[in-house]
């Protein structure tokens with residue numbers, strides 16, 4: 001009996017010691033977690049300050065270059081124009097990168113605001129495709145709709161962010177087509193959603209890298225070889241935006257043959273995620289999207 005009692009006391013003692021140890025570990029972990037959160041906040045602030053500081057001079061360079069190119073400061077010869085055009089394009093890429101960094105940071109720290117509204121997706125698509133048509137034309141790429149899409153029901157989404165998704169997918173399709181490509185856009189109604197697809201006959205994505213394609217900063221090996229220009233942020237941003245708008249995004253791709261990116265958007269506000277970052281509205285004035293109403297490629 002005495003031995004059993006001693007044993008029990010021993011167990012109780014060890015239990016007590018373990019409990020104290022656990023409490024201490026828990027405290028240490030909480031402190032480490034707090035520190036990590038602080039570091040994350042500092043990193044986020046750092047990105048935000050640097051990106052904002054870069055935006056102003058980059059925009060200044062953009063406007064100066066475009067004035068020069070347009071001949072506002074005197075007529076230029078062709079060689080001068082070509083050099084300036086190259087600088088203009090490099091500057092535009094930097095602006096796009098800075099914007100993507102700001103948006104990705106906004107997504108991570110949940111600073112992106114969405115304002116949903118009823119709209120006709122074809123109107124939005126038309127305006128995005130019109131904007132990108134000269135880019136496509138330059139590369140001899142034709143963009144076409146698969147159907148006429150008459151009588152499509154309205155969707156309930158944030159036009160500013162969905163516009164950014166369309167821009168990103170179309171930009172990628174143009175970027176990853178080598179020559180003489182075709183981009184085909186389709187829209188279908190499935191249950192309470194519209195499914196939008198953008199198909200290209202570009203370089204495709206290696207099968208073993210499909211799983212990583214929506215990860216932040218990920219670029220497939222063939223894309224890196226083919227196109228040095230790219231941050232790997234566009235699809236990470238697109239996935240977050242589509243999901244916040246109540247949809248999903250995915251793709252099919254065959255290496256060397258092409259890729260099709262699909263995303264869904266809800267037809268009714270019932271399908272919106274119950275999320276604090278949403279402001280439901282029937283106005284169609286667009287939403288605030290991090291610091292600007294721009295997307296992937298504009299300041």
Ligand code: ADP
Pocket residue numbers: 168172173176200202203204205213218219220221223224229230231232233234235236258259
């Ligand atoms: P990036 O700036 O590199 O284009 P994204 O996040 O938009 O970044 O895309 C991530 C990666 O997904 C790309 O680097 C590329 O490997 C692949 N990818 C995206 N769209 C396409 C496409 N239409 N065709 C082939 N590869 C694509």
